[in-house]
Amino acid sequence: MKDGRHLVWILDDEWNSHELEKSMYNQHGFEVKVTRSDKLEDDMPLYAPCADGVVAQVGFQCRADVIDKLQSCKVISVSGAGYNHVDIEAATQKGIMVSNVPDYCAEEVSNHTLALILTVTRRLASYNRKVREGKWDPLDTMPIHRLSENTVGLLGFGRIARMVAAKLKPFGVRILVHDDFVTEETFNVHGVEPVSLNDLLQQSNILSLHVPLTTETNNLINYERLKMMPRGAFVINTCRGGVINEADLETAIKEGHISGAGLDVLEIEPPSPDHPLLKMDEVFITPHSSYLSEESIDELRTRTTQAVIDGVHGKHLPYALNQVKTETKI
Template structure:
């Protein structure tokens, strides 16, 4: 039996890893590559597909309801906000992601942003290159053991991040309504409620998924409750932070700074005030990246499809 697998969109130079997985599967797979941008384009291309591999193209309820043969939708990455999971579940279509491919990379990147801010490495680098050879450009810097790193979320990535931060001497706290205080304590972390961690954190690292309840989780009201020296680190999803409110908080000295790998709209507009702030570090949604992580991501996303088409259950199924 032949299966049609549609790749809705991609930004890789080639599709070697996906093609190798399909070739080695023993299945008769027709691998169709597209570059869909809109719901209409996805619906047209995917209507008769048995499986869908997705990067950024929208797979909405309308798209899913138009699918005639689809058994699985596999997404490159951890987040599945491009896919209407409820609609897929109602239609009996498996949705799968790759939640563990970038665990080391994202936790490392968050750590790098934390250390760059805590020792003001980026600021000092910029000052020296402007001709200012003076440590006073970074005043004040405080010892790590006098500061609290707060973590929003306590899944795979934040736990790994915490393991890496712990030896540095910071006090550690986390917010996650689905994890017990005992579980956190066993990792050397104090469990806090959201309002408490907002008030107490000197550095607040964001590691929650983007869902309805976390959209603009960090907003003007919450910025107003934070310490004036607080710094926000976001390697999760941009819309978790109300970017307009963040800019106002930074401009008005309500919080001290931000280190962002993600934004509400990517790429960030060159006209954004964030580009002109010395108290903001920006990287281009690169926290997930290493050569090894990219290979793992692509292979596992393709393997999700193979397993479902073979009648097996992928360990990364969300529905």
Template sequence: MTFKILLTDYEFEHLQYEEEVFQESGLDIDFIKAQCKTEEEVMEKAKEADALLNQYAPISRRVIESLENTKIISRYGVGVNTIDLNAAKEKGITVANVPDYGMEEVSNHALALLLSSARKVTLLNKEVKKGNWDFKVCVPIHRFNEQTVGVLGFGRIPRRFIEKVKPLGFKTAAYDPFVSAADMAAVGVQKMDLDEIIGEADYLSIHVPLIDDTYHLINEERLKRMKSNAVIINTARGSIIDEKALSYALEKGIIAGAALDVTENEPVRIDSPLLTMDNVIITPHSAWYSEEAMVELRQKAARNIVQVLKGEKTPYALT
């Protein structure tokens, strides 16, 4: 039996890692590559596919209801906001991600954004290159042991991030309704509710998935509750923050800064006021990346498909 696997879209230069996994599986596989951008394009290509490998193409309810043979949708990455999970579950289709491939990379990137913000590295670098040799442009900077790093979410990545933050002397706190205070205390982290951590954190690092409940979780009202010296760090998903409200809060000095690897629109709009602000650091959704992480991501996403097509369970199933 030949299994049809559709790669809905991709931005990689080659597909060597996926092809090796499929070749080594022992299955007869027809690997179809596409560059779908719309629901209609996915529906046209995917109707008879046994499996979908997805990067950014929309796998909406409409798409899922059109699928005739699909057993699994595997997505490159942790987030699955391109896929309608409820529709897939109703149709009995397994949805899987790769939640552990970039744990070191994302936690390192969040740490780099934290340290760059705390020591105002990018601002100082910019001023020196303009000929301004004067540390006073970065006033004030405070000792780490006088400040609190708070995380929203306490899964794999924020736990690893906190492990790297604590030796630097920061106090640490976390908000996660699904993790007990005892579990947090066991690793030296104080559990706080959402309003408390927003009001207490000097650095607030976001590590929650983008779902209906977290869309614009950080909005105008919550930004106003933050400390005036607070910096918000986001390596999760852009739409967790209301970007218009963030721009306003930064312009008016309601908070001190932002360090973002993700934005509501990607690429970030060229007319975004965030691009003109010295107290904002923006990187191009690169926190996940290292050569090693990219290989791991692609191999594991392909293995999800092989396991399900063989009648096995993938450990990364979400439905």
């Protein structure tokens, strides 16, 4: 609390305007301060000790050194679905709730996943480039296979993957799924085939990734696992870049075992201009934009803000990522 008002500290390198958030906070008597990463050291002693709530924009590192300085904070609201940039263990030890917004962009990401599948399997980027170069030859990008003849493997079967499965069904593809945390009943309801990870890799012509980045999933898709896939397979990633070992993906494509990849995420974003995958015609990359629409952004900002207001007032957070002992902070 600062000057008798609850203080919200927004850590954000992405958005330049926070008028929507400020309007909501002002209605509840909250003061708002925004910090960019290049000003963090200067702002930390000013706002960290008295912040009642913190907004952690995806990509802004909210690590233990920051959390340790939070003396009055009740809630950290992650502005997005991914939360690997927040040290949840450190927050839990400080008695701070952490909440995210996991489903605000499920429609957008599932649509983007399908767009990437169609773009790389139909080789649209190559066609477009060659037409621009004055080449009009539909046969110079073969092989292209009928989509319905493919098996699509979904690694992870949360909200987004379930929407991807529903949208793939009209194409007539076979859909395999691997997710150890989903019940048999859920697989049956969605009409997909649950298989082991090895079976998923060995049978999928198109592998689409839908898992969080954890110690278990970091570099999960490495050279060994890429080589398990059928020759000519494609890899689609709209979850987190670190799930794929990018050097191994480059090697597998150069060897001709993997035909191509559609990536919305990379391990380091933005990538360096000399990143090898940027120079490969077989790889189609978008700038971590699968979440984006006017509607999804408004929903994200509104729900992120509401989570801070509710958390500061001690209300239930439906998407809490941790459990803490309830105690009054002065």
